[in-house]
Amino acid sequence: MEILVMAGQLILGLSILVGLHELGHLLAAKAFGMRVEQYFIGFPPKIWSIKRGETEYGVGAIPLGGFVKISGMIDESLDTAHVNTEPRPYEFRAKPAWQRLIVMLGGIIVNVIVGILIFVIMTYKNGNTYLAAKDAKYGIVAYDLAQGIGLKTGDKIVKVNGKEITDFSEAISVSNVFLHNNSSYTVERDGKLVDIYIPNNFVDKLVDKKAVAQFIEPIEPFKVGDLVPGQPATKAGLKSGDVITSANGQPIHFYHEFTKIVKPLKNKRLTLGINRNGQPLTLTMTTTEEGTIGFYPELLLPLTKENYTFGEALSIGTKKAFQVVFDNIKGFGKIFRGEVSASKALSGPIGIAQNLFGGIWVWDRFWTVTGLLSMALAFMNALPIPALDGGHATILGYEIISGRKPSDRFLEAAQRVGMVILLGLMAFAIFNDVFKAVF
Incomplete structure (x- = not known):
């Protein structure tokens, strides 16, 4: 049953996000008079579709993506039948580069807006319930990984990276602690302050489910x-x-x-x-x-509850949303520097379902994870990889700056290379999920 719940949450969350992402492309294209031939949530084979005006709206059987087919555009369908004909006024290729750029960024913009809205609404609805650092008065339980860097059970964490903490969760925040370089704890031990330095590759151990069941937690009556x-x-x-x-x-x-x-x-x-x-x-x-x-x-440790006005929630929620993007950037930096193994850090659909959504359907968690995925999807699509929106935007940026439009042959080749890269990454992520789940 848990597997069905995890799969159901993943499919619903991705369907919402992909549907809105592709809707961003569709609305921008139609606003500039481009013909949109197809709008699909999910990949073929087709389950259902209906045609309204010039556009076929449908649902595909593979719920891991979606697409919008715009006339005169070389996209993931690799349809090049139009390249040997003169551009028609309603085609993507006939429009000014700045309009094409907005169309390509439409999905990313929508995902950012959706992510911010979800974080703002959840922040306003739930406020913030946390264990204040001053109330963790018995100190921490240090498990094996924590002991490995010098922490001891009974230590009281008073600072992270030289800054005093007010919320105990700041001491275990991946963003605040483990994605930084040269991070450190300052702990109170036997009446003295002791600095504990965290190796830059420590996050590699934290993402390994075999190595870490727990790191630290407050000592709790x-x-x-x-x-x-x-x-x-x-x-x-x-x-x-x-x-x-x-x-x-x-x-x-x-x-x-x-x-x-x-x-x-x-x-x-x-x-x-x-x-x-x-x-x-x-x-x-x-x-x-x-x-x-x-x-x-x-x-029995007392928790502190903070409620926010909508204005406060707007600021805090927006900051939380963009923190997802900043964390992704830092995480990629760790991977490129060899401080984190890509096989441990990257997850595909199976890993997302298991590690983020979980086997129990809790609506607050579902929407929080969906907001996180919306920002992550925006970030990933913005990468300058051919076949992604960021790849198209990079080429269009070159065209706007140089005044020279790349040939259709170049665009077709770039799309093919991008598709190979994306399919390879997806295959790696799914194989990696299966490997981690089995072994």
Whole structure:
């Protein structure tokens, strides 16, 4: 069922974004009097279509893209039947270069607008709920990767890259920490300030699912939250609101202490000391094969909630949207410098469905991920690769500056090269997803 939910979210999200992207091209083309022959969401074979005026609108069976076919344009269809005829007034090639440029940028512009709108609306609707750095008063749990760079459980992170943090999430932000070069933490340890330097290639370890289950998290006091029916905790009589004080005789104060004791116990006997409304109790159970007992913790560190006016949300949401673009640029820089492996960092549709959307349909997460993908799609399409909008825009920019229009033969060759590059990248991304999922 989770696979269907992931696939459904991916298909819906991409269909919305691709449909709007291609609509940007269509509206710009029609505004300049160009004939749009086809507007399709999805690639052939065709599932359904209807013709309205000069344009056929339809849906293709492969939901990983879409296209708009504009008369007189050499595009991904590689239709060159028109090249030996005189340009007709309604054709793409007959229009001034600045109009053709706007048409090519129409999809990118729409994706940027959609991404900003989603981030602004989600920011205004949900505000910001976060753990203030001052409230992470017990410090951090440092797992293996964190210990590898010198962090210790109990450290209190007070600065990132020399700047004091107010939100604990700033300490684990990929954008703020791991995509920068020469990043560092300043931690309070035993009453002293200690600087911890982060290797420039550290993000390569963070994107490896085998190497990192966790990096750091705040040390959290807890009590028992919701219970899973039919699991050992429920059968043994554990109740929501119980406070676990010991596990197999070892004292428990924080959630990481509980998981450290219980997780290695697979199908093993477990004795819990419980405080229930001030009364001590002892419960005995057998853990599952995964080393769990079947409850969700209610974490007790206080969270801070900020609500925003629409004006504030407009500013913050726009900044969040463009941060996606800046992060992509930094990420590509890491790949080109060899600090991050492309096979670890790049994901195709399978990876996006698994890592971003997840197996549970949560509308807030769906729209947040869709906004992120909208900005990422705009960025990727802006790259100056033939067959992408950015490739067409680069050629048109040359034409505008030089006053010389490239030949149709050159445009056809560039489109073919671009298609080979894009198909190769897509094949790599899908193979990479399958490889990571299997191995």
